[in-house]
Amino acid sequence: MSTAVPAAAQPRQTPVAAAVSRSRIRPSRLILPAYAHLVILWLFAPIFVMMVFGFNDTHGKFNFTWAGFTLRWFMHPFGIPTLTSAALTSLWTALTATLISTSLGTMLALASHRYDFRGKTILNSVLIMNIAASEVVVGSALLTLFVTYGVGLGYVTIVLAQVMFTIPFVAITVGARLAGTDPALEEAAQDLGATPVVTFFLITLPVIFPGVLAAALLALAISLDDYVITSFVAGNTQTFPLWVFGATREGVPPQVNVIGTLIFTFGVLVAVGGAVYRSWSVRRLARETGFQSR
Amino acid sequence: MTTLRELPEFLDAAFLRGLTQRRITRRGALAGAGAISLGAFLAACGIGGNQPSAATHQNWVWDKAKKTGTLDFGSWPLYIDTAVDSAGNTTYPSLVEFTKETGIKVNYSEPIQDIAEFFAKIAPQLQAGTPIGYDIIVITNSIQLTNLMLKHWLVELDPSKLPNFYKNGSKRVQNRSFDPGNRFTIPWQSGFTGIAYNTKKISREITSYNDLFDPAFKGKVGMFTFTQDTGNLTLLGMGIKPDNSKPSDWQKAADKLKQQRDSGILRKFYDQSYIKALSAGDTVISMAWSGDVYQANLSAGNEDLKFILPKEGGLIWTDNMCIPVGAAHPVDAITYMNYVYDPKVAAELAEAINYITPVPGAKAVVEQDAAAATDADTKQSLTDTANSSAVFPTDADLAKTYYYRTLNPAEATQWNDIFNAVILS
């Protein structure tokens, strides 16, 4: 994100760089990175299993006993049209929902942290209740609402629902970022005549951006993976989790593992590519400014 | 000639009362209440306090409906024959042939993953009088299917449009206790609930329901989390026929299960994941569904698992095709329902699905296909299918299987409360 961070924030790099260089000296400093990477390994453990079984040469419907190596599932990763379209539906609905809920949730967080207004406590309680609500019951009530008012079930209702249950996650995550940040900069900008909108985009957003990004990623992950509520409001539309969950009765086909592997690999490539690009741009910045970051 | 047929004896008074009332449509309810209001919402919602809508128990469906050339078919994932075309896409050969033969285009989808869950999704729509978007849905015999029938959310079938079913369907599936006279449903495929065990880990022959209670298998025994399967099989194990059972018998069965749980013999009440646990060795003996064991062995490339029907009796269940009220293309739907009872089509489906086919005559077709097959793998797999007792069960097997006890809503509540006290602990 530092590409989006204004130049004023750059001096922050100094202590980080100092910490990094110091970490090369003391062996006890290895504990923390080792721990962090072990956690990542733990997160990845089931993914490795998933990948391995994408190469399983199973001849029946079930894919959980190793029966030899094959590449045939990778030859036709999109060989099940309903699965492919379900994956695409998931992607589009989740992206749309993330965009909307990140905007709305960030606005809620801003209001909560920058202003006083009536009903703030009620709003916060509603956010909590939203997360605590039983998905089954809310899903059903929502379905009844849509059916009663003749809202056709499908993409639109999926997005409506996904925004509804991701808003609190965004509001709370962005709120954690906003908490304790000094509003002085924003007030200064406004004193200098900047409109609130300009202030938001030039001052507030860059400051809270890591929080907004984290919230958006969280909203995306939740939407992509939601099963219960989505299943109620999806009508005849299938999403990836819906399809996969349905397949468990008869056996999840290896193509699901293949698509999972592809999604995962794509994500890793994006992450690694982004990291490489960013260290390159940091180094270039260092060269141009004569500032040694390492 | 299409007159009202006899009402099944288990229909209760509430349903009959419903029949005599004018159907309250969603539109009507909303118009009466004026604009958008909570009252209208509550009145129209499926969980609201209005009377059950007296849906169309009318033969106007068959008198007026015409073939449209379209069929929306909602089924379970991987529950039909598939093939891969030259572009690498999956096709459904039997549906393609159906379209060729009848001109009816099939929109095939797989929205049903769990009967209770699917029912929870369609109930508000049916209650509100909105079509659910499918002309055929495949519903397992269950409390939910009974509710669909009691609520009159299914279109009564016209037997004159199902000649293949009456000609080719097996006697066992033409006589299902939960839908006497095949008024609302005809079978898609059936299966058994019995016991599966790992022959590598258990050397002796398993024959009895009581083997599930053997302390030698402590911590390695799996039962179903589904009250219907677990409750009914336990009743059979205790020598009680499900349909003759009383609530006091249910309680006795639940006590037996409680003992199995509390002594640590039971590992877990499983859902469909039981087969994975059994394959992986987490359990060595488990309640099981017939088709899964065949598939698990095929998938693992061995013959480790074995499925048996306990000598005390096993369960048979049937996934049934039915037409929900409001279906837009009922004639196309019933045309298809009849079509799958052609032995050729039934064979095609059986070869792919490997559950009990409702058409015994399909066996000869599968044998012919096996004889005609050129590559060894296909030949072997077709021969296996033809000889599989999971696809073409023997009369002796069929004779010792029973359907779940049919439960009216009050009984269903009692049944679930009794068994869930043990299962959902």
Next chain:
Amino acid sequence: MAVGTATVRRPALTTRWGRALAPYLLIFPGVAWLLIFFLFPLLTLAVTSLMSGDFVAGFQFTWNFNNYTYGLGLYATQYSHSLEYGASATLIAFLLAYPAAYWIAFHAGPRKSAYLLIILLPFFVSFVLRTLSWETLMGDDGPILGPLKSAHLIPSDFRVLATPIAVTFGLAYTFFPYMLLPIYASLEKIDRRLIEAAEDLFANRVEVFRRVIFPLSIPGVFAGVLLTGIPATADFVNQTLLGGAGTTMIGRVIEQQFEVSANYPLASALAFVFMLGLLAMLLLYQRLFGTDELVRAR
């Protein structure tokens, strides 16, 4: 407030009036959304929870509080399972997430966003696949326990699956990002000059962490505990797949009562008790925690 007294010409929203109006404009879309798609359905839920009757005959509104007393009496164990596993999972997630978030925020340099994405990636593939994979990994004769048993390091009847431990770790895994992301977001914003100053003052890194970094990250911890604890307590999928007999959580009971038994009033009452109980506990937590608002958590 300097805002009201300034003399330069101000855009409408920075006047006293605008200042008063701004929060309402900001919350309007989000609140409207929640009102229609959450609170309105929730209201019907409250109404339903007081109904009696059965599915086929229809449910009538009768102020039937019996649903509440009956449900609570029957399922107290399952409520306590939920709290127990939810709380343990939150603690585990915290212990795993905080150091990882700390390392990414302070030591990952330009790779920060890459690490963030990497940590999120497992959650972009379906939970069904993840859980099936855990079952494979942790199986009684699986790739981890199998070799240990062959080497006689653990007894042959030892198991992880179908135990409360499996449920707890499953929950901690599922909701891990909910813990990590808010903590990361609050750690990342800490002004590095503060740490530098603190290092000058205390020299000891443990002291710096205890006196400066951790206190400044508390809003993130608070948010993380909320975001992890609540859904982990409400979840039933992990328990269904990974737990054994006698580990049922209340979310599962609600699901069963709703879908299988079609007992909508009882299911609604159970859900309402759960929601309000959790809300009460969180309000108490917030009071003990000494913050004035849940989201603000200053």
